[in-house]
Every structure is written in structure tokens, then in C-alpha cells.
Amino acid sequence: MDDEDYPAYSMGRASEILGVTPAFLRALGAAKLIEPLRSEGGHRRFSRYQLRLAQRARELVDNGTALDSACRIIILEDQLAEALRINEQLKADK
Numbered sequence: 001m002d003d004e005d006y007p008a009y010s011m012g013r014a015s016e017i018l019g020v021t022p023a024f025l026r027a028l029g030a031a032k033l034i035e036p037l038r039s040e041g042g043h044r045r046f047s048r049y050q051l052r053l054a055q056r057a058r059e060l061v062d063n064g065t066a067l068d069s070a071c072r073i074i075i076l077e078d079q080l081a082e083a084l085r086i087n088e089q090l091k092a093d094k
Helices: 011-018 022-030 048-062 067-093
Strands: 044-046
Touching (some): 011 022, 011 048, 022 044, 044 048
16 A cells, blocks of 8 residues: 555545545646546546645645646646656666
8 A cells, every 4th residue: 555656535535635625626637737547436536646746736726826837836846856866866877
């Protein structure tokens, strides 16, 4: 259960954990920040990684950032973190 990408949380549980409405999570999906997996019954399921992104979006929106802008910021932050991780790995492999 250490897999951050495992879709363990239902819409209701994710909303409860984050203190947001299901509509907020759906808006993050529409903005392409997170794309929850679907259960066999068609219900959205969220991973811990997706919950972290949603929490960051909530922080930015709560501080006055527009939702679309918040999503773009988070995507860029995530890309930068991945690039830095790869750079460090390449340095260590030398």
C-alpha cells in the first residue's frame, strides 16, 4: 500500500480528507490537473499523489489564485521537481 499512484480514495473520502466539495475535485479534473481512475462502476478513485496535487490547488485558490492559474502553477512545479530529480540522478550516475 506504499504505492502513491494506487487509486484508494473515493470522491467522498477524498473530499472529506481535503475539506473540499466534490465539485472542486471535478473542476481539477476538467482543468486537467488530476485525472482520477474509474472503478468498474464508473466512480472516480483518487490516489495519494492526486490528493497532494488537489491540496496544493486548494491552498493556491484559498490564497486568491484563479483555479486555471493554480493548476498551471502546480503542473510547472511538478515538472520542475521531476527535472531536478532526473538531474540529481544523472549527477550521481557519473
